[in-house]
Amino acid sequence: MKFLRHRIFVPVATVAVLLMLLGGDMLVGAHGGSLSLIHSCVDVQGKVRITDENAGCRSNEIPLDWPKDNSGLEAGLLAVENYLSTIATTVATLQTELAAEIAARVQGDQTTLASANVYADQEIADEASIRQQADSTLADSLASLESDFTSYQSLLGTAGILNASTNPIDWTQLKNVPSSVVTGPGAQDCPTHQYAAGTKADGSLVCSPFPIFVFVPATAGGASVPLQATGITLKSGQTATLTASGTGYYCPGCPIGPDGSGAGSTCPECIAPDLPSFSLIGKIGDGPFFFVGSGPVSVAGSGRLRLGFNDWVGTYDNNSDGFQAVISVK
Ligand SMILES: [Ca+2]
Numbered sequence: 001m002k003f004l005r006h007r008i009f010v011p012v013a014t015v016a017v018l019l020m021l022l023g024g025d026m027l028v029g030a031h032g033g034s035l036s037l038i039h040s041c042v043d044v045q046g047k048v049r050i051t052d053e054n055a056g057c058r059s060n061e062i063p064l065d066w067p068k069d070n071s072g073l074e075a076g077l078l079a080v081e082n083y084l085s086t087i088a089t090t091v092a093t094l095q096t097e098l099a100a101e102i103a104a105r106v107q108g109d110q111t112t113l114a115s116a117n118v119y120a121d122q123e124i125a126d127e128a129s130i131r132q133q134a135d136s137t138l139a140d141s142l143a144s145l146e147s148d149f150t151s152y153q154s155l156l157g158t159a160g161i162l163n164a165s166t167n168p169i170d171w172t173q174l175k176n177v178p179s180s181v182v183t184g185p186g187a188q189d190c191p192t193h194q195y196a197a198g199t200k201a202d203g204s205l206v207c208s209p210f211p212i213f214v215f216v217p218a219t220a221g222g223a224s225v226p227l228q229a230t231g232i233t234l235k236s237g238q239t240a241t242l243t244a245s246g247t248g249y250y251c252p253g254c255p256i257g258p259d260g261s262g263a264g265s266t267c268p269e270c271i272a273p274d275l276p277s278f279s280l281i282g283k284i285g286d287g288p289f290f291f292v293g294s295g296p297v298s299v300a301g302s303g304r305l306r307l308g309f310n311d312w313v314g315t316y317d318n319n320s321d322g323f324q325a326v327i328s329v330k
Contacts, residue, residue, distance in 0.1 A: 031063055037053070037067060038050065038065065039052060039053050040063070041058065193330070195210055197231070211326045214228060215323075218309045230305045244292055244325045249319055259279055267310060285304060
């Protein structure tokens, strides 16, 4: 037995691992009942346990049988040794493969983690970039709004601007705007010999001494340009006195003064057929057109005073320049 222990000691140390790994179940077996053999079980430490012919080996043992005359015992031991050696080799291979698999998985996990970190970093960077862009856009919008607001504040604080026809703001669409801002101030609201030059945001008037100077473009009265507002709203009993000068063009290369074709002449094709062609004309409220020319001419009525150019209907688009009107109200 000393010899047997020595010969199988080395491999069984490894077999022990395999037995533990595999639970030893695969090596358990009965001895087949042959009475011509000596039956034994060899444990993982190389100890031989003689058994009867029908016994089974334990989970940590392998069966070993040899003839009762001991013939073939050496061959059997060699077979066991070879078998254990093979198992040891297999275990070593499995251990190597297991170590490689573990290393590969660790490497794979590290690679995946690194990729995830790179992806996450990129996502964070992208998100930060988007946020920065949004912040920048918002800042630009706020700056633009602030600029617009400053401009509107300036408009609100400037006399004569709120209800100007050139003002892009439609005050009639706004809430809490004083009615005088929307309709325009009346001349009667200012002291005698003064006119309402404009309205402040609080509805109070800005009054200025007459006369008022109003430029009337030669396009005023056509389909695309309304009659020129003067800012004057005449009340019954008031009289406006107008004079005018300057040169308008009723076509390219066609200059004309405020009298047009001359007092007393008519123009059936014009917007005011009974008045001289290409002359400065006026209207109070919804009343009829009246001739202004170079003036002076005094008119009375009730309503807004507006001025225009008496061109042929549909021929205003080729007009340019215009007349300077001077208006006083009493
Ligand atoms: Ca024309």
